[in-house]
Amino acid sequence: MKERGKYYAVVADDHAIVRSGLRSALETPGQIEPDGIDVMGEAENGLEAIALARQHKPDLLLLDVQMPLAGGVEVVVEVRRWSPNTKIVVLTGVTAKGMIGALIESGVDGLFSKGDDNSELYRRLPGILRGQRHIAERFVDALKDTAAAPQLTGRERQVLNMILAGHANKDIAEILGISAKTVDKHRTSMMQKLGVHSVPQLMAYALREGLVDPASEL
CATH class of the missing domain: 1.10.10.10 (Winged helix-like DNA-binding domain superfamily/Winged helix DNA-binding domain)
Incomplete structure (x- = not known):
């Protein structure tokens, strides 16, 4: 696990304005990491996200799971296959319990809601890069009273x-x-x-x- 040194990321979202905002926050020194986090590429669909993760093997993938061509757990599985050390952090507008449960079961390193302020995301990213895991409280609360869904591989x-x-x-x-x-x-x-x-x-x-x-x- 890398404790010091530069971190590298890929940002995947089908909205350019979202990618731009996330890129700016990641790369600004002191916003998340003292030296910033270099963004090696941006993806506007699921297949591009997989390809960039395979090519660059970044420390971090910031991922929206509702994108064209490939989405959801499918992207997580393929990124884990080609770049097992990449920390996968999902930033999503999804509220369906089935999808949220599937993402948690898939082992994503972070799960945050687009409905929340990004300050929590930025505050938690340094810990996630160093091996911690964080699921936003709104998702934990939503699943508390939900019966366990069938687990698919x-x-x-x-x-x-x-x-x-x-x-x-x-x-x-x-x-x-x-x-x-x-x-x-x-x-x-x-x-x-x-x-x-x-x-x-x-x-x-x-x-x-x-x-x-x-x-x-x-």
Whole structure:
């Protein structure tokens, strides 16, 4: 764990004004770190976020989970795959308990709400960079009285997102680099866990639990 020295970050959000504000705060000396945090790249969609994390292996990824092309836990899983030491901090407007629970289960290092003042984010980032974890209190409170949701593996969540995007098993297999038989196995396991028996039921579940953005093109 790096205790001293320069830190490097990637900022991922589909709104340029948000990226600009976060970049300015990160890079300003003394705002978060004495020497500032260098931003190595900005991403406006989920695939760009994964690619930049894979390329730069930054100390920090500031991530919005509602972005085009890839989002939610899918991005977290892929970043962990290619850059396991990157601290992933999610700044989101999502309030659905299903998505919040999934993000916490995925092991994100920080989870903050866009509805709160960014001062908490900036105050907590130094500790997160050094190995601490912080979940905003509003999310902890929201989940206190919620029954435990079925736990999907990272791969099952990837398959879920791709099914909802309209991909067939063969296409999913090619994208993920696995066999169609393995995709079918993940699909069967996932649907059993969620208690659904068709793609429409799966879509309804995902929308209800906030596992997919209702405004996205499915």
